[in-house]
Structure formats: C-alpha cells, structure tokens
Amino acid sequence: MEDVTWLPGTFLGRLGKAARDQLLAVGVRRSVRESQVVLREGALESHVIVLDDALAKVTVAMADGRQALLAIRMSGDIIGEISALNGTPRTATVTACRPSIIRIIHRNAFRAFLRSNPDAAMEVAGIVADRLRWANRRRVDFASYPVKVRLARVLWEIANAYGRRTPRGLVISVRLTQSELATLCGAAEISLQKALGSLRGAGIIATGYREIVVRDTDGLLSVADLAEV
Structure with missing residues (x-):
C-alpha cells in the first residue's frame, strides 16, 4: 500500500500501518461525484x-423537511460504522462535497477485521463515543443561526478534529474551497465570503494558500456560540 500520511483525528490516522493496510485491502474502491449521496438516513444496509x-x-432530516448539518467527514474518516455494528438503519445522510474516492467494506469483512485487530476495535469505540458526545451538544437547527455562526462552528469542528498547533495558531491544512465551505454551512457563496471577511477582520482567522489558521480560539468559540471546547 502507498504510505500516505493521514490526519491524526481520522480513523486511518489512529491505526498502525499494518492494520490500516489490512483494512484498505478489503475495501472496494469507488469514485463518487460531487453531491452524490453515499449513505442515506433510514436505509437498511450495513456496509462501512x-x-x-x-x-x-x-x-x-428535520420535521419540516429541511436538512440540518451535523458534521463533516474527510479523507481517512470512517462512516456507517454504527449500522455495521448493530444492524440498525442509517442514522444520517452523508453526501460528497466534491468528487471523491471511497472504499466500501462489507459488514462481515469489517467485523472480521475488528476481531483480528483489538486496538482498531477500541479506536472505533472511541470514535463512536466522540461523535455521540458532539452530536448531543449540537442537536440544533443550523438554519436558525446566521451564516457567520454556522461558519465558525464548521471551522471549529475541523480545527478541533484535524488542526495542527503551530506558533501561528491552529492550522487547518485541509484543502477547502469557499464553495465547499459554503456547502458545509448551507449558505450562498457570497454570504460565506462576507462571513470569512468578518472573521478575518476581527483577527480570529487568517487565510492562505490551501489553509486556514485559527489565530484566536476563544474568539472563534464565542462567535460559534459554543460554551465549551
């Protein structure tokens, strides 16, 4: 397997190389297009x-038919693990925000992998716990918040999970275009640009080539209306 450096907050980033290669080897590689649904809420299926x-x-889905953003997932993350482990319907819809490559792993192969890799099984349990804790804090309707608040929440989620601490601040080196950020925030791109400009002007973030730097963590949390890290 090609030796790729995975971000530390992701499932692949938490695994040792041998376990990671073993997992990827049992996955069926697929290409998906932008806006393609890869998992659908309520579906009775069990692959990872x-x-x-x-x-x-x-x-x-909310009661009025709108979609509430819960989280983002990036290269190295695993999705669909809850249905694979307990056989329940999908709890959320996952949609690609750009053309992507995924690996589909059937339930039996995934369970066999966990049985032969106890450390990986513990990492899955930790990831599930982290996600449930975050979801419990964030069961709110993003549509009720201004774009600036939604953007701050998305940026904090990315920075907290995948950011690198440097003297400049918390660096998000994941390639995110303004269009992708707008999609994640459920906002028009022009509104997203204004919100980014506001955060930059306040000294909370700085933007550069393929990166966003969170310079003021407390300021970002305040804008995001998050009481705790």
Missing part, C-alpha cells in the same frame, strides 16, 4: 465506508 480521498457532509 472509508473515505480514501474525500470531503463529505453529514445531515439529518
């Missing part, structure tokens, strides 16, 4: 998907 080279959003 590893995001090989991907950016995706996780949403749930």
Whole structure:
C-alpha cells in the first residue's frame, strides 16, 4: 500500500500501518461525484465506508423537511460504522462535497477485521463515543443561526478534529474551497465570503494558500456560540 500520511483525528490516522493496510485491502474502491449521496438516513444496509480521498457532509432530516448539518467527514474518516455494528438503519445522510474516492467494506469483512485487530476495535469505540458526545451538544437547527455562526462552528469542528498547533495558531491544512465551505454551512457563496471577511477582520482567522489558521480560539468559540471546547 502507498504510505500516505493521514490526519491524526481520522480513523486511518489512529491505526498502525499494518492494520490500516489490512483494512484498505478489503475495501472496494469507488469514485463518487460531487453531491452524490453515499449513505442515506433510514436505509437498511450495513456496509462501512472509508473515505480514501474525500470531503463529505453529514445531515439529518428535520420535521419540516429541511436538512440540518451535523458534521463533516474527510479523507481517512470512517462512516456507517454504527449500522455495521448493530444492524440498525442509517442514522444520517452523508453526501460528497466534491468528487471523491471511497472504499466500501462489507459488514462481515469489517467485523472480521475488528476481531483480528483489538486496538482498531477500541479506536472505533472511541470514535463512536466522540461523535455521540458532539452530536448531543449540537442537536440544533443550523438554519436558525446566521451564516457567520454556522461558519465558525464548521471551522471549529475541523480545527478541533484535524488542526495542527503551530506558533501561528491552529492550522487547518485541509484543502477547502469557499464553495465547499459554503456547502458545509448551507449558505450562498457570497454570504460565506462576507462571513470569512468578518472573521478575518476581527483577527480570529487568517487565510492562505490551501489553509486556514485559527489565530484566536476563544474568539472563534464565542462567535460559534459554543460554551465549551
């Protein structure tokens, strides 16, 4: 397998090389297009998907038919693990935000992998716990918040999970275009640009080539209306 450096917050980033190569070897590689649904809320299916080279959003349907953004997932993340482990319907819809590469792993192969790799099984349990804890804090309707708040929440989620601490601040070195950020925030691109400009002007973030730097963590949390890290 090609030796790729996976971000530390992702499932693949938490695995040792031998276990990671073993997992990827049992996956069926597929290409998906932008806006393609890869998992659908309520579906009765049990395979797992590893995001090989991907950016995706996780949403749930609200009572009025709108979609609420719960999270984003990136290259190295695993999705669909809950249904694979307990046989329940999908709890959310996952949609690709750009053309992506995924690996589909059937339930039996995934369970066999976990049985032969106890450390990987513990990492899955940790990831599930982290996601449930975050979801419990964020079961809110993003549509009720201004774009600036939604953007701050998305940026904090990315920075907290995947950012690198440097003297300049918390660096998000994931390639995210303004269009992709707008999709994740459920906003028009022009509104997203204004919100980014506002955060830059306040000294909370700085933007550069293929990176966003969170310079003021407390300021970002304040804008995001998040009481705790």
